[in-house]
Each structure stands twice: as C-alpha cells, then as structure tokens.
Amino acid sequence: MSSQTVRKSPTGQLLKTTQRMAAALHTAGVARGDRVAAQVEKSPQAIATYLATLQVGGMYLPLNTAYTDTELQYFIDDAEPTVMIVDPARQAQTEALAPEVVLLTLGRDGQGSLLKSGARRTAVEPMWGSDEAAILYTSGTTGRSKGAVLTHKNLTSNCLALLGAWEFTGDDRLIHALPVFHIHGLFVAVNMTLVAGATMLWMDAFEPERVIDHFATATVLMGVPTFFTRLLTSPNLTHEVASTMRVFVSGSAPLLAADHAAFTQRTGHHILERYGMTETGMNTTNPYRGQRRAGSVGFPLAGVEVIVAEPESDAELPAGEIGSIEVRGPNVFDRYWRNPEKTQQEIRDSGFFITGDQGYFDDGYLHISGRAKDMIISGGYNVYPKEIEQLLDEHPTVKESAVIGVAHADLGEAVVAVVVLNDGRQLDPPALETSTGDELARFKQPRAYRAVDELPRNVMGKVQKAQLRDQFSDLFGA
Structure with missing residues (x-):
C-alpha cells in the first residue's frame, strides 16, 4: 500500500477496529494508567491502537520502527508496559527482550493477534483532563531518553487551539506523509483530522511526486523542512498544481529562508511555520491570515504563554534580546516519567517550562536563534x-x-x-x-x-x- 484515503465512513470502520483492539487490550489486562507500547508500521490500524489504548484508560507509547533492540530494551525497562504491540516479523526478537510483557502483533495489512478476535468492547473508561494519555520519549544530552507524560488536557487543548489557528475543518483533506510515532504526525495531524471530521490522504512514506499528484484533491500538507526541499527538486511543482491547496505547514526543524522564498516563487504559497516540541505539542504558529515571516515561528497559540527569559533569574527579556524560550499553558506536559529531579529542573515554580531553545521576539514574532543543548x-x-x-x-x-x-x-x-x-x-x-x-x-x-x-x-x-x-x-x- 503506497497511499490510500482515510475518511469518515457510514459503517464506522475505524470505530469498529478500535473497539476490537480495545477488547483485546482489556483481555490482556490493560487497566487505567497502564502503558501500551506500539512499535508497528504506519497504517490506519496503527491509529486505532492509539485510540483503543485511550478507550481502556491506558497510556499510549509509540516507538520508532527504526529503533534497535538495544534502544528498545531501554524503553521496555523504563516504561514497563503491560502490553507491547509489534509487527509479526518482530515477534520472536521482542519476546526475547520482554518475556514478562504481553505481546500482541499487528502488521501493516491489519493481520496479527491484536485483531484476531472479533469481540468488540464499547465501554469507554471515563478520564479527567489531568489523567495521563501518552508517554513520548525525548532524548537528553546525557544520552538517556526521558519519557514526557502527556495528559488528556494537553492533547485536547493543543488540538483545539490548532484547529482555530489554522481554520482546519471537516472540509479539509490532509496529505498525511508523516510518521505516527511522534508529536507532529500523531498528536497534531491525526488528532486534528479526527476531531474536525476531515479526510486524510494516507501515505506510508513521503514520495515527492505522489504528494504532488495528491495536490489536486487535497487542501493541507503538514510536513518537515525535508519535505519541502525535496518537493523543490521536482519540475512538476508549479503554481498550477498547487492552486487548490489551502495551506502548507512546516515544523519539527528550522526551514531555510531560501527554501521558504523558493517555495513561494514556485507555488505562490507562503509556508506556515510553527514551533513545538515533545513536551508541549505546538507552542507558536505563523498566522493563517496575516504575514508569515520566513525564519520566524510566529505568535503563541491561544491559551499559551511564551516568554524569552534570562536563564538564571527567569526575568523576562525585552524584544530583540536573545534568551531562554519558556512556555506555560495547558499544552505543557505533566512530568517526566519516573524522573522528578529532571521535572523540577525544567519546570519552574511559576509553571514555565524551560524548552532548552534560545530565541527572541521581533514585532511579536518569535525567532529561534539556537539551541542551548546540542541537539x-x-x-x-x-x-x-x-x-x-x-x-x-x-x-x-x-x-x-x-x-x-x-x-x-x-x-x-x-x-x-x-x-x-x-x-x-x-x-x-x-x-x-x-x-x-x-x-x-x-x-x-x-x-x-x-x-x-x-x-x-x-x-x-x-x-x-x-x-x-x-x-x-x-x-x-x-
């Protein structure tokens, strides 16, 4: 499967798949607060593993399929998942790594033990906004990954803020070519599409020419700068083919100003850059209606406070001065998993999270000037x-x-x-x-x-x- 369309259907296929998975997770012993780790290939069924975990009250832990056994062992030991979901091809080696964990399998084609039973669970575990929804691991300069615990409030508030900021509605058709094991592909792109009732044009991986082919029926592309540099190499990228697109969003890394200008020249579209991270989801965005400045990540989202502070004193700096970028709001994660010392170091008593990035404000627009850490x-x-x-x-x-x-x-x-x-x-x-x-x-x-x-x-x-x-x-x- 190279690409397909995932949309609302009369039969509610996604709901049925989610309920079948929820039944399997419940039978496997997943209870409120338990971790469910998933290292599976990108597929619509992979999205259902996330939704099923939330349905039974668990904490979803998506893992990059590129991780080696050594890396995977660390996540297993640290998160102690009740259940792991892996590709059938990885079953034997994962059993050797985690013999005490219940192992379920899910292939890209939907085959595997996770969907073997036809039983469905319709009950939904009631959860509060402060309850944990997911753990995403983000590495530190010590080489040891930290698990950022995200709550239902974190995910919900960020999704609603982005829907408003980007005027994303049920009429949109999103080209989804991102991985689904990190904040951008899953908690931004998928959450927004599901909540808005929009359509996803689903791609297993980014293929420039196929993406361009999708422009004719799509309205939105969310990507990383690499997407846009690769699109710019295609002679088929023109004003005409991009004319039906509504917005192009870039994030997860800095976009070169030259690429921003070249994309505008080739398509007539100004790429909308935003700024986010694992611990916070999205923090700022260039305006959907208004000037999008190359090299800037725009303004704070509704409900989110962003300051540039003097690192030691936490005193807010005036516009134009470079300092520590700090964020406070309902999007900021709850804590680092089993790491209270690190949590205390990076979340101030005032509630501001120290992002580790450095930057400055200019005319209200936030600019990232560098990283305090060497990521x-x-x-x-x-x-x-x-x-x-x-x-x-x-x-x-x-x-x-x-x-x-x-x-x-x-x-x-x-x-x-x-x-x-x-x-x-x-x-x-x-x-x-x-x-x-x-x-x-x-x-x-x-x-x-x-x-x-x-x-x-x-x-x-x-x-x-x-x-x-x-x-x-x-x-x-x-």
Whole structure:
C-alpha cells in the first residue's frame, strides 16, 4: 500500500477496529494508567491502537520502527508496559527482550493477534483532563531518553487551539506523509483530522511526486523542512498544481529562508511555520491570515504563554534580546516519567517550562536563534550527540569524539562525527559505522567522519562545538 484515503465512513470502520483492539487490550489486562507500547508500521490500524489504548484508560507509547533492540530494551525497562504491540516479523526478537510483557502483533495489512478476535468492547473508561494519555520519549544530552507524560488536557487543548489557528475543518483533506510515532504526525495531524471530521490522504512514506499528484484533491500538507526541499527538486511543482491547496505547514526543524522564498516563487504559497516540541505539542504558529515571516515561528497559540527569559533569574527579556524560550499553558506536559529531579529542573515554580531553545521576539514574532543543548534535527528527527559519542568513544581507534550537526540541503542537518584518534591509528569510517550500526537507528548514524588532532575547548575544558560546526560548515555544500 503506497497511499490510500482515510475518511469518515457510514459503517464506522475505524470505530469498529478500535473497539476490537480495545477488547483485546482489556483481555490482556490493560487497566487505567497502564502503558501500551506500539512499535508497528504506519497504517490506519496503527491509529486505532492509539485510540483503543485511550478507550481502556491506558497510556499510549509509540516507538520508532527504526529503533534497535538495544534502544528498545531501554524503553521496555523504563516504561514497563503491560502490553507491547509489534509487527509479526518482530515477534520472536521482542519476546526475547520482554518475556514478562504481553505481546500482541499487528502488521501493516491489519493481520496479527491484536485483531484476531472479533469481540468488540464499547465501554469507554471515563478520564479527567489531568489523567495521563501518552508517554513520548525525548532524548537528553546525557544520552538517556526521558519519557514526557502527556495528559488528556494537553492533547485536547493543543488540538483545539490548532484547529482555530489554522481554520482546519471537516472540509479539509490532509496529505498525511508523516510518521505516527511522534508529536507532529500523531498528536497534531491525526488528532486534528479526527476531531474536525476531515479526510486524510494516507501515505506510508513521503514520495515527492505522489504528494504532488495528491495536490489536486487535497487542501493541507503538514510536513518537515525535508519535505519541502525535496518537493523543490521536482519540475512538476508549479503554481498550477498547487492552486487548490489551502495551506502548507512546516515544523519539527528550522526551514531555510531560501527554501521558504523558493517555495513561494514556485507555488505562490507562503509556508506556515510553527514551533513545538515533545513536551508541549505546538507552542507558536505563523498566522493563517496575516504575514508569515520566513525564519520566524510566529505568535503563541491561544491559551499559551511564551516568554524569552534570562536563564538564571527567569526575568523576562525585552524584544530583540536573545534568551531562554519558556512556555506555560495547558499544552505543557505533566512530568517526566519516573524522573522528578529532571521535572523540577525544567519546570519552574511559576509553571514555565524551560524548552532548552534560545530565541527572541521581533514585532511579536518569535525567532529561534539556537539551541542551548546540542541537539541535532536531521530530516525532522531529533538526534542527541551524547548517545553517539558514548559509542564512538568505546571504539579502540578513538580517543574522544564530538558529534555535531552540519547544514545539509536535504536533511536540514546531517550528523557528523569529529574524532581524535589514538596514537598510530588511522581514520576508518566503515569500521566506525559497523561499531554503531547495530546500536543506533539509521537516522542517528553519522553521515560523515572527520579526524582532528584535538577538540577545541574553553578554559573550563568544555568542547566548543560551535567552532567545529563552523569548521565543517561547508562539508555538504549546503
């Protein structure tokens, strides 16, 4: 299946599928507050696993299908799910990782034990807004992922704010080419479509020419910057083919101003950029009606407060001054799963969440100027250097390493490993690739390796990654 349309139907097929899954989860012992982890291929049935989990009062934990067994083991140990849903092809290896977890299977074609029984559960567990709905893991600079606990209020408030901001209605037809294991593809795109009663033009993966073909019957495309850089390579991207589209939304990573301008020139549409993250959903957006400024992520959503503050004092800074971006509102997550210390560090007593991003306001528009942490966003995916550095530093040829993001025309940023070699050793990229390949998902693996005599450091001994980024800024000619 390359693409298909998912819409409201007279038979309520999605509801029936959800109720069958809810029955299976209930039989498997899922109760209020239990975790249900899903590592399945993208499909309409995968959406039903999310809805069924909510129906029985569980906490939904979507996992990237690219995660290796090593990565998956950490999530299993930390979240302790009652049930795991995996592709049938992964059943045996997942059983070995989690013998104590009830394992159910779901293939992209809908086959598997999750839908084996025809029983349906119509009862819906009553939940309050403060009750937990999901856990999404977001890595930290320590290399250990943190589980952000999102409540029903978090998801509901953010969905309603976005429906209003983007004037999204039941008449819309969304091209859905995003993954469904993170905030953008699931809790933005899917939630909005379901609540509005709109239609999804469902794609298993992003294919530029097929996306362009869908323009004729679609109204909205939600994507990451990589989508737009790839669309711009097609000679079929024209004013005419985009004329029926209502809005193009980009997020999850910075969009180059040059790509913003080129897209406008090619299609007549100004891309609508927004700003969000795992812990908060969406925070700000450029206006649907009004000026959309390239390089800006717009204004706070209704009900959301965003300030730029002095990091130490939390004092709000005037417009034009760069500081810590902090967010408060019903969209801000409840806590980090089983990590009260980290929760206390990042949510102030005032209720403002410290995003880790830096930026400034200009004429009311928020601009992201950089990240306080050294996170890399490659193709819309978050990559945290420490996790990769720890693996590289274990290699016998490597004395120490620093992983950075370097501008890349397609991915936005590409992962680059800068290493200091042990005496007498030569740089051997294939060997380093082999050493990390079984431990890291493909999107985390370095696209290039470079050797230096020593890493630049400040007087406190901290590696100066900004210098490395400058040194290798032209590595990919971006």
